[in-house]
Amino acid sequence: MVAGHPAYEVTGGSVTLELDGDEFEAAEADEWELLELEPNERAALGIFLGFQYPVEIEGVTMVNFLRTALNAKLDEREELFEEEESEDEPADATNEDAAGYDTAPMEGGEEGEVGVAEFQQILQEKMELLDMDESFASRYLNVGFSGGEKKQNEVLQAAILEPEITVLDEIDSGLDIDRLQDVADGINALRDKQGAGILQITHYQRILDYVEPDHVHVMLDGEIAKSGGPELAEQLEDEGYEFVREEAHAA
Amino acid sequence: MSSEDIQETNTEAQFEFKKEEHSAFEAEKGLDEETIRVISEDKDEPEWMLERRLRALKLWQELPMPDWGPDLSEVEVDEIVPYIRPDIDVRGGVEEWEDLPEEIQDTFDKLGIPEAEKEALSGVGAQYESEIVYQNMQERWEDKGVIFCDMDKAVQEHEEIVREHFMTSAVPPSDNKFAALHGAIWSGGSFVYIPENTTVEMPVQAYFRMNSEGMGQFEHTLIIAEEGSEVHYIEGCSAPKYSEFNLHSGGVEVFVGENAHVQYSTVQNWSRSTYNLNTKRALVEREGTMEWVSGSMGSKVTMLYPSSVLKGPGATDNHITIAMAGEGQDIDTGAKVYHNAPRTSSSIESKSISKDGGRTNYRGLVHIADGAENSSTAVECDALMFDNESTSDTMPYMEINESKVDVAHEATVGKIGDEDVFYLQSRGLDDDDAKQMIVAGFIEPITEELPIEYAVELNRLIELEMEGSLG
Numbered sequence: 001m002v003a004g005h006p007a008y009e010v011t012g013g014s015v016t017l018e019l020d021g022d023e024f025e026a027a028e029a030d031e032w033e034l035l036e037l038e039p040n041e042r043a044a045l046g047i048f049l050g051f052q053y054p055v056e057i058e059g060v061t062m063v064n065f066l067r068t069a070l071n072a073k074l075d076e077r078e079e080l081f082e083e084e085e086s087e088d089e090p091a092d093a094t095n096e097d098a099a100g101y102d103t104a105p106m107e108g109g110e111e112g113e114v115g116v117a118e119f120q121q122i123l124q125e126k127m128e129l130l131d132m133d134e135s136f137a138s139r140y141l142n143v144g145f146s147g148g149e150k151k152q153n154e155v156l157q158a159a160i161l162e163p164e165i166t167v168l169d170e171i172d173s174g175l176d177i178d179r180l181q182d183v184a185d186g187i188n189a190l191r192d193k194q195g196a197g198i199l200q201i202t203h204y205q206r207i208l209d210y211v212e213p214d215h216v217h218v219m220l221d222g223e224i225a226k227s228g229g230p231e232l233a234e235q236l237e238d239e240g241y242e243f244v245r246e247e248a249h250a251a
Numbered sequence: 252m253s254s255e256d257i258q259e260t261n262t263e264a265q266f267e268f269k270k271e272e273h274s275a276f277e278a279e280k281g282l283d284e285e286t287i288r289v290i291s292e293d294k295d296e297p298e299w300m301l302e303r304r305l306r307a308l309k310l311w312q313e314l315p316m317p318d319w320g321p322d323l324s325e326v327e328v329d330e331i332v333p334y335i336r337p338d339i340d341v342r343g344g345v346e347e348w349e350d351l352p353e354e355i356q357d358t359f360d361k362l363g364i365p366e367a368e369k370e371a372l373s374g375v376g377a378q379y380e381s382e383i384v385y386q387n388m389q390e391r392w393e394d395k396g397v398i399f400c401d402m403d404k405a406v407q408e409h410e411e412i413v414r415e416h417f418m419t420s421a422v423p424p425s426d427n428k429f430a431a432l433h434g435a436i437w438s439g440g441s442f443v444y445i446p447e448n449t450t451v452e453m454p455v456q457a458y459f460r461m462n463s464e465g466m467g468q469f470e471h472t473l474i475i476a477e478e479g480s481e482v483h484y485i486e487g488c489s490a491p492k493y494s495e496f497n498l499h500s501g502g503v504e505v506f507v508g509e510n511a512h513v514q515y516s517t518v519q520n521w522s523r524s525t526y527n528l529n530t531k532r533a534l535v536e537r538e539g540t541m542e543w544v545s546g547s548m549g550s551k552v553t554m555l556y557p558s559s560v561l562k563g564p565g566a567t568d569n570h571i572t573i574a575m576a577g578e579g580q581d582i583d584t585g586a587k588v589y590h591n592a593p594r595t596s597s598s599i600e601s602k603s604i605s606k607d608g609g610r611t612n613y614r615g616l617v618h619i620a621d622g623a624e625n626s627s628t629a630v631e632c633d634a635l636m637f638d639n640e641s642t643s644d645t646m647p648y649m650e651i652n653e654s655k656v657d658v659a660h661e662a663t664v665g666k667i668g669d670e671d672v673f674y675l676q677s678r679g680l681d682d683d684d685a686k687q688m689i690v691a692g693f694i695e696p697i698t699e700e701l702p703i704e705y706a707v708e709l710n711r712l713i714e715l716e717m718e719g720s721l722g
Contacts, residue, residue, distance in 0.1 A: 004676075006669055006673060007669070038676070039673060039676035039677050040681045040685075042677075043676070043677055043678055044679055048677075055674045057688075057689060057692055058695070059691065059692025059693055059694070059696065060688055060695070065675075065688070068680060068684070069675070069679045069680060070679070072678075072679040073678070076681070140692070161678065161679065
């Protein structure tokens, strides 16, 4: 829903994205009403959804897809911020700041595009980080990937697109222990090196041994029933969900 | 703007421009014996060719319209101008682009033909309206006895070989009504002759351009590949957009000798007012190989079923077909293969894309004759639809009269999945780009088998087609 899946109808409420930090200084802590934006516009603003069951797309190689996505994101980003700029302020006042918006996560290729050679290098680095075999780059997007490989691929995409906020839906399901470690390393890098905010949805404590959460929220019957720090996750692992349910009912 | 963007923009403008009509001689609208005689006389043809034309005319009048396939009720042959000779004084085409009148030169420049010639082709023929206006081939092929010339010139200069092969055994005018029409008023096209054991490494290309509104183009292509020879012939077609309908009815005959190898690739991007009704057939001798590669993007109606007759033992046929239909288009394409000898094999791969209410249809026939032992055929047709308004049909006929054969058939029909589009969108691609990427992926198994320049061209055309209606 946050990412904008067409099958979900939002009947009430709003989703607002606030962007601040140096990178967005010129945009003055812009607020974006996500529900009014197309999925690709949301992606450009830095929303990333890691799918639980990513689709397979025949004939599209990973490297082609990832480079296209990155360039599309950079391009759309520029457009979004320019639009905003002309709406809010007189054009001549913002011209100087315009360069400030062009905060590509990486050095751009020709004319703001990330070129093929440069992208190969970025991809290789990120794949090493996730301990993914080089051969992935030339395979078709998710086609014939094992469950674990698909999850790795989701994290790889996040690593390349460098989102502000990443939602990872059951990224740990179906992973064997080695793969879990790789995926966890990737998630930690997202948080620590790229400064992404991460919402991780999981049924298991296991991944939390590798990725220590800052906050833990327990969802029960569609609502947040209990919130806490990392210790809450440990308590859940020891005692199960029952005590949360009891507390909720008591209240 | 990157250089890639610039290229695409140019391509977009490429096909739609139109030129003032400049002609030296234009036949009256419609078709009768008198018209045929005038055309034949204007071309200074030998008597036998005039006789063949007149016989074909008679067949055209007698044969019924096809009672199957797309709706042809709007095809009024009496309303078209069957023959336009462009206003230049050179028959058979000039050998330097500079020698062409500026407008015609400009037309082909915009289509990128001279540039392609320099980079990747052994020879080029360019037809404007009814006549070849440019023809050139690298000297080294000429020295080896390769002939690549205008079909009209071939009638004059290589009379015996043309007389033997022209619409006799491969595509006789009696084949179908539009083959008969073609036989009556054919004009222009290419004649390609490859001597024994000669390999022409780079492709030869012909480009057919219809510039006048309401005209018909009926070029004839005759390719003879002698024993052990090899050639790749590429054909491109386009016309500007007009309201009045145009008719293209080409005839292609290919003779693949023993152990010879011919690839015939065509990309047609006729305007949406064009009826494109062709007859193409190859006769393949022992151990010979025929490959048909067809991309059908344009036209209002296309009926195109290139066929191979595998005459000799061990002969091989490969078909690769890509069809794309948008609003108001009916693209009916396919393949026909006749296995008439033992150990013959064929493979047919068809990919079609329909959107905005367009219709694509795969119509194929594989015939395996009694006695064609140990032959094999594999047919695969995949269709991709964009929306519920579009249509895609598959009609793969098989006539198997021999039991010791290997027959495989696979077909898939799918709609572009919302989940797929959303997945790509969530990564930053907009709706159009996401769909384009899915389509490019869909045809990838085919494009990866094509020569690189050709694959790029095809992808670019598809991108343009998609931009046209989705943008």
